[in-house]
Structure formats: C-alpha cells, structure tokens
Amino acid sequence: MRNINYLELVCPAGTPAALRTAIDAGADTVYCGFRDCTNARNYPGLNFDDQELAEGIAYAHARGRWVLVAVNTFPRAGDLGPWRRAVDAAAAAGADAVILADIGLLDYASRRHPKLRLHLSVQAAASNPLSIDFYREQFGVSRVVLPRVLAVSEVAALIARMKIEAEVFAFGSLGTMVEGRCYLSSYITGRSPSSDGACAPAEFVSYREEGGKMVSRLGEVMTNCYARNENAAYPTPCKSRLMVRGDASYLFEEPVGLNAASILAELKGAGVTALKIEGRQRSRAYVGEVVTHFRAALDALARGEAAPTAVSDLHAIAEGGKVTLSAFKKGWR
Amino acid sequence: MHDARFPSLLARAVIGAAPKPALDLGAAALLAAMRRNHPRLFSVLGECRRTRILVELTDPPRRFLLEYGSGAPTLHVVEDEGDVAADATLKGGLEAMMALLEARVDGDALFFNRELVVGGDTAAIVTLRNILDRETIDVLDEASSLFGPLRRMARAAILNWERRVARLSAALAPQAANSAGAETHEAEAAELRAEIEGLKTRLAKLEARQRRREGAAA
Secondary structure (H helix, E strand, C coil): CCCCCCCEEEEECCCHHHHHHHHHHCCCEEEECECCCCCCCCCCCCCECHHHHHHHHHHHHCCCCEEEEEECCCCECCECHHHHHHHHHHHHHCCCEEEECCHHHHHHHHHHCCCCCEEECHHHCCCCHHHHHHHHHHHCCCEEECCCCCCHHHHHHHHHHCCCEEEEEEEECCCCCCCCCCCHHHHHHCCCCCCCCCCCCHHHEEEEEECCEEEEEECCEEEEEECCCCCCCCCCHHHCCEEECCEEECCCCCCCEEECHHHHHHHHHCCCCEEEECCCCCCHHHHHHHHHHHHHHHHHHHCCCCCCHHHHCCHHHCHHHCEECHHHCCCCC | CCCCCCCHHHHHHHHHHCCHHHHHHHHHHHHHHHHHHCHHHHHHHHHCCCEEEEEEEECCEEEEEEEECCCCCEEEEECCCCCCCCCEEEEECHHHHHHHHCCCCCHHHHHHCCCEEEEECHHHHHHHHHHHHCCCCCHHHHHHHCCHHHHHHHHHHHHHHHHHHHHHHHHHHHHHCCHHHHHHHHHHHHHHHHHHHHHHHHHHHHHHHHHHHHHHHC
C-alpha cells in the first residue's frame, strides 16, 4: 500500500535518468512511454525500450512508487500492431497502469490484461459524467485524466457525479485545442500528436535570425517573430503569433505554462485524487526542480501548513517564462 | 547561476587564451576520457547519422565544431570567422553550455529565456540534448580522470586555481571601473596569465608522468 501525502504527485519521465530523478525528488508515481508512435511525446532521443522500462519499474517499486505507461495516441487504420505491442509490453514489464485514449485499445487491454489497471488519457477528452461512466462500465477504467478546459468548480461538480478517481494537470504546457483531436500540426507537417505522437516535430522546426529578430517556422509557416530580449516559446501552431488585419497577436493561446500550485487546497477540496506534471519532453533538470517544489508544497499542506511560496515561482522554467491558472480560474468570464 | 561545480572562471580564461592546437588537444583528451567513462553515450552517438554541430561560445567568443555519427566523435576549434558547414548551431555562454552538458539546467528553459540560441537542424539539437540528458556527466571529473591515479590531486589543483582566479577577479572588479588603477589592473592580469600558464605546465607534467607510469606498467 502506498503512502500518499495529500494528493498523489504524478510526474513525467522522458528518459530512465528522468525517472530516477522524479522518484528521488519525491514523485508518488511516474509516467513514461515507449520509443515509438504509441505515446504522445514521440520526440527523437526520448523514451524507453522494454528493458529500460523494466529497470525503471524495478527502481520505482523498490521505493514503493508506481510507474504508468502512456499508450495514448490513436492507432492508425490497418496498423494496430505497435499499439497492441505497447500494451502487452507494459503489462509484461509490470506497469502499475496504462494510460489509454482509444476506445478500441481500451477494449483490447481490458480483455487481454483484465488485471491491468486502466487510466483514461486526457487525449480521450472525457469531460462529462456520461462519457466517464461509459469508460468505467465498459472497460473498468479506474481513473480519468481531466481535460485542461475545466474550472475548479466544474472539476468539483464532475467528480461529485462520477465513480472513479480524477487526475488533473498541475504544471506544464497547455493544450488549447480539444485534447486528442488537434490536427493543426498535421495540417502543416503531415504529422500530428494524435497519431504520430509529436506536435510540431523537431525536423520541421527552424529558428533564424532575421533583421535583428528571431523567427521561428514550422515547415514553411512562420509561427512567431521574437524581439531581441523577448521570451521565446515552442513553435506549436496553437501558440503562434498571427497577423490579423495588420496586428500580430496570440489568437488561440499565449506561450505560457500552467502552474496550479496556488490552488492545491482547492483541488483537494474538489475531490481530486492526483496531480499531473506535464513535460516528458523536458530535461531531468526540469523534472527535478518541479517535482521538488510540488513535493514540498504537498507535504506542507498535509501538515496543515501553507505551501511554500517558491512553488508558485516556477515561471522561469515554464513555457514562455510565464505561468497561468488557465481554465482553473476562468478570468475571461 | 546554474548551481555549478564546474570551474567556469578558470575554463573561461584557458579557453579564451589558449591557442587552437592546445585547445584541440585538450578537447580530444576530454572526449577520450568521456568515451571511457560513458561507453553507452558514445555508442548511441555512433548510431546517429553523421552530424556536425557548431558550438558558438559567447564568453569567451570561441567556436567549436562537434562531429559525431561516423567514427569517434571529434571536437575542434574553428578559427575562421566565416560560414562553417554545419547541420546546426548552438550559441550561448560557457556556463550555460556546461550546465546543459551536465544536465544541471533545462535546455528548453534556457531557450525560452534566450540564453541559448539554436539554428539549422532543430531535430539534431533536440536529439543530442535528449541523448546527453540520459547520462550523468561531470566535466571536472572527466578532466580529472585524465590523470589516472593522480585524479584527486589534479581535481584539487583545478579547484584551487579556480578559487585563486575568483579571488583575483573579485579584487580586479572594483579597479576595472577606476582608470587610476589601470596599471595595477594590468599587473595583476599579467600575474593571472602567468599563473594560468603555470597551471597548464603543471597539468601537462602530471599527464606526462602518468603516461610514463602507464607505459612502465604495460
């Protein structure tokens, strides 16, 4: 039985080194993926092979922690092989759960590995009780990762009507589109996060100095133009700075990272079970810093103390160098 | 800034002052040490397609060309100020580069904050970053390991010289703003250069002594 302090802290690992860093920094649970198109962070040089996963799970289990395996992209028509293999390999390695999004893959996993715990990925975009009940009843899903579009009050209302655990994002990059349904990157590059596991794949990204400014492009499409001392951001289409009627602005979302550190008590009160840190594509230095801060905050809250303010001050490591509460506090209403 | 043990002041002085042949030799020796200490890293780099990355330091302003993917990785100083045939460019300060190599800092955060500038083949940079992030590299340890059984002595010597350079830098800082202290400044800078040369000579002797011992043992 694990000893969860206040809220379960679920942390990213893009490499075995990051997994060990997350565990050592105080993660209750680490999530990772295979080195292929089956996980939504399929970037070059990242992720795990079967042996690395087995070693990572052994490292975590020896310290009483869990490892979840994300198989959270959508199988391509006529090409189920990689996705079935990933589920089977995760089960064989002793993963504590798999994080799935595709309805067919959930069906496969529940039949083939009935004892394997299933988490519903944010990529499934399940955000109402009917949908979540369906996944629970049909496949025995134990936990849902809620989309990043809900206010805290909406999270509370949803949890009150569902019968499984809820996990919410607490830190990291934001997706402004319908989770798991975004094809903006595919429109530009032919590859999408939903089926290929990579939004704005690095081989399509370029940065150039032009006229004293840094210009970023995705394929042939200019996504941003930064002044000399302006913070830069990922070149994802949803966070592009677009020219409309002569004015450049962030139409969909500014390059800014989520940081829910200041509302951890509210999330606990809403009935949330677990907090997810985004960032399997980030370094182990990022993992160590963010996990350390959140661990300290959760431990303080568990003791009835206020969370250290340092955890609210992680903007330097956030995308664009800025943080937001995003939809948790819908300030635009 | 990046929670460094790396002797950045000393390294900055040596990299800024040393001629290309000496730096090339030093880079080759460091790569050889890293190859011994991190065989998996070099195996993975060897499996990559042939890649040339131009590393542009801003402090001191020096350029290095890193090549890997065909044979043993190499690192050379580039003295020509013109265009260099490279797949990608990585530009930033020495301390940031070392922190990145040692995985003490997040490369994306450096990029967001504009401390790190990338150009050319972004996938090559991302791949290299992710490969390095799997390893635990300590450049000071790698450099010290060149001296075999004398590594602890070499490490202590390097850190001692770093402290001395730091003290001299601190002493020189207020005088640099005062033109009346220009002569003193120049004299102490000359002393600093002489001490760095002395350090290089001492390390070379240690290395030669170690080579002789290894030869005798063989």
